Amino acid sequence: xxxxxxxxxxxxxxxxxxxxxxxxxxxxxxxxxxxxxxxxxxxxxxxxxxxxxxxxxxxxxxxxxxxxxxxxxxxxxxxxxxxxxxxxxxxxxxxxxxxxxxxxxxxxxxxxxxxxxxxxxxxxxxxxxxxxxxxxxxxxxxxxxxxxxxxxxxxxxxxxxxxxxxxxxxxxxxxxxxxxxxxxxxxxxxxxxxxxxxxxxxxxxxxxxxxxxxxxxxxxxxxxxxxxxxxxxxxxxxxxxxxxx
Amino acid sequence: xxxxxxxxxxxxxxxxxxxxxxxxxxxxxxxxxxxxxxxxxxxxxxxxxxxxxxxxxxxxxxxxxxxxxxxxxxxxxxxxxxxxxxxxxxxxxxxxxxxxxxxxxxxxxxxxxxxxxxxxxxxxxxxxxxxxxxxxxxxxxxxxxxxxxxxxxxxxxxxxxxxxxxxxxxxxxxxxxxxxxxxxxxxxxxxxxxxxxxxxxxxxxxxxxxxxxxxxxxxxxxxxxxxxxxxxxxxxxxxxxxxxxxxxxxxxxxxxxxxxxxxxxxxxxxxxxxxxxx
Numbered sequence: 001x002x003x004x005x006x007x008x009x010x011x012x013x014x015x016x017x018x019x020x021x022x023x024x025x026x027x028x029x030x031x032x033x034x035x036x037x038x039x040x041x042x043x044x045x046x047x048x049x050x051x052x053x054x055x056x057x058x059x060x061x062x063x064x065x066x067x068x069x070x071x072x073x074x075x076x077x078x079x080x081x082x083x084x085x086x087x088x089x090x091x092x093x094x095x096x097x098x099x100x101x102x103x104x105x106x107x108x109x110x111x112x113x114x115x116x117x118x119x120x121x122x123x124x125x126x127x128x129x130x131x132x133x134x135x136x137x138x139x140x141x142x143x144x145x146x147x148x149x150x151x152x153x154x155x156x157x158x159x160x161x162x163x164x165x166x167x168x169x170x171x172x173x174x175x176x177x178x179x180x181x182x183x184x185x186x187x188x189x190x191x192x193x194x195x196x197x198x199x200x201x202x203x204x205x206x207x208x209x210x211x212x213x214x215x216x217x218x219x220x221x222x223x224x225x226x227x228x229x230x231x232x233x234x235x236x237x238x239x240x241x242x243x244x245x
Numbered sequence: 246x247x248x249x250x251x252x253x254x255x256x257x258x259x260x261x262x263x264x265x266x267x268x269x270x271x272x273x274x275x276x277x278x279x280x281x282x283x284x285x286x287x288x289x290x291x292x293x294x295x296x297x298x299x300x301x302x303x304x305x306x307x308x309x310x311x312x313x314x315x316x317x318x319x320x321x322x323x324x325x326x327x328x329x330x331x332x333x334x335x336x337x338x339x340x341x342x343x344x345x346x347x348x349x350x351x352x353x354x355x356x357x358x359x360x361x362x363x364x365x366x367x368x369x370x371x372x373x374x375x376x377x378x379x380x381x382x383x384x385x386x387x388x389x390x391x392x393x394x395x396x397x398x399x400x401x402x403x404x405x406x407x408x409x410x411x412x413x414x415x416x417x418x419x420x421x422x423x424x425x426x427x428x429x430x431x432x433x434x435x436x437x438x439x440x441x442x443x444x445x446x447x448x449x450x451x452x453x454x455x456x457x458x459x460x461x462x463x464x465x466x467x468x469x470x471x472x473x474x475x476x477x478x479x480x481x482x483x484x485x486x487x488x489x490x491x492x493x494x495x496x497x498x499x500x501x502x503x504x505x506x507x508x509x510x511x512x513x514x515x516x517x518x519x520x521x522x523x
Contacts, residue, residue, distance in 0.1 A: 003345050003346075003348050004345070004346060004348075006345055007342050007345035007346045010342065010345070011331065011334070011342045014333075014334055014338055014342075015331070015333050015334065018333050018334075019333075084329060084330075084331065084332060085325065085327040085328070085329035086329050086330075086331060088295060088323075088325055088327075088329055089329055089343070089346070090346065091294070091295050092293050092294065092295060092318065092323045093318065093343075093346035093347060094314075094315045094316075094318035094319050094346075094347060094348065095346055
């Protein structure tokens with residue numbers, strides 16, 4: 001099984017390596033614009049819980065970036081499936097569905113980590129110093145795990161590239177804005193906060209932000225992300241099996 | 246080597262396969278011939294575990310594809326109809342990934358890659374990106390990839406579709422060479438001349454049912470040796486004759502335009518089903 005996981009993972013990494021010179025600028029644009037807009041136009045003089053707005057924002061951007069980049073593996077899978085027909089090669093190979101999903105999820109997580117590296121460098125260049133320790137990386141990995149697993153499952157369900165874009169619009173975009181990225185969820189009315197607390201990104205934002213700001217982390221967020229990620233992973237394995245027909 | 250028993254595939258209300266039975270012997274080239282939509286690709290997809298059968302069994306080298314999937318998948322190599330190579334990877338990288346997918350040791354893969362690239366005459370392209378290869382080269386690379394893990398059975402689904410005549414003949418030579426090494430080949434095609442040239446036995450499939458199974462020579466001989474195509478009242482009519490002399494005699498003193506030619510597999514198919522293969 002390990003060799004199957006390696007094959008799927010290395011394939012994605014080789015493709016990413018070929019595109020890396022284009023990919024890094026692409027990963028930089030959104031966070032650079034957010035940082036520029038919020039630090040110069042909005043963020044000056046704004047303080048949240050004793051931290052500058054940029055100190056609050058960068059962990060949110062990291063949570064959002066890890067989500068979007070981990071989820072972006074769905075597009076790669078769709079291209080392989082609908083455009084290049086490479087998914088058939090994996091279906092015909094004697095590897096388990098688990099190995100396929102694990103390889104793709106790991107690839108999604110790696111993409112997310114690399115994209116976050118870009119945000120960390122940008123944050124440093126904007127003069128923001130945060131704590132990037134064990135708790136931070138655990139939260140980052142769990143968030144990537146959740147959304148890469150969701151991406152693999154959904155990539156098996158969609159019937160076209162257009163469907164994929166629609167799912168991104170309905171699932172990822174709202175979560176990116178409402179998952180505690182740009183504002184603290186606990187300042188919303190109680191009912192709204194309760195709804196947003198159901199989103200995995202809200203917990204990822206909280207955990208990443210607490211770790212970055214050197215505050216105590218809530219273990220519940222980690223456990224919850226792990227459980228949701230595992231459920232999505234299991235669902236993805238099931239969806240790959242269903243994709244046969 | 247390949248045994249298919251009472252294979253049925255139903256998509257909602259459409260019966261794509263209606264109880265197909267096939268037995269492909271070790272080392273033979275078996276052509277599965279039929280028009281588009283006849284059920285050729287569905288059969289190959291079921292045989293290779295890409296699609297589930299509604300009913301029936303498929304054994305590859307004794308392993309049931311439905312219940313012993315992992316073992317069955319190791320027995321064959323698949324060259325699908327669509328080019329499914331990683332265009333952004335090199336020739337060598339495509340083969341390396343395939344080797345890992347088939348549980349080959351990295352040390353074995355390197356040697357086998359060189360051997361197969363020589364075999365399909367792609368050695369100079371080893372480090373080239375696949376997207377820079379021509380259509381014929383990509384087809385040869387797909388065949389090399391399917392052979393990498395040394396399977397006993399090779400499934401070729403329309404292996405020369407979209408290629409020009411010269412490249413097609415080059416692929417045919419390669420397929421014959423693979424057979425000579427002892428590999429069993431299951432070939433689907435709608436090119437009559439491809440089946441005639443390559444196949445030891447041919448099965449005709451039409452609307453999900455097998456309508457004939459025999460050697461190309463026997464299938465053709467049942468119609469005669471020579472054929473005359475002629476236009477009668479704006480309708481093309483084909484007449485079959487045992488000998489050239491009989492055909493010549495028939496044409497004596499006739500004024501309409503005609504074409505005298507040898508009987509081919511298309512005639513056999515047309516005679517059995519009332520329709521053309523293409």
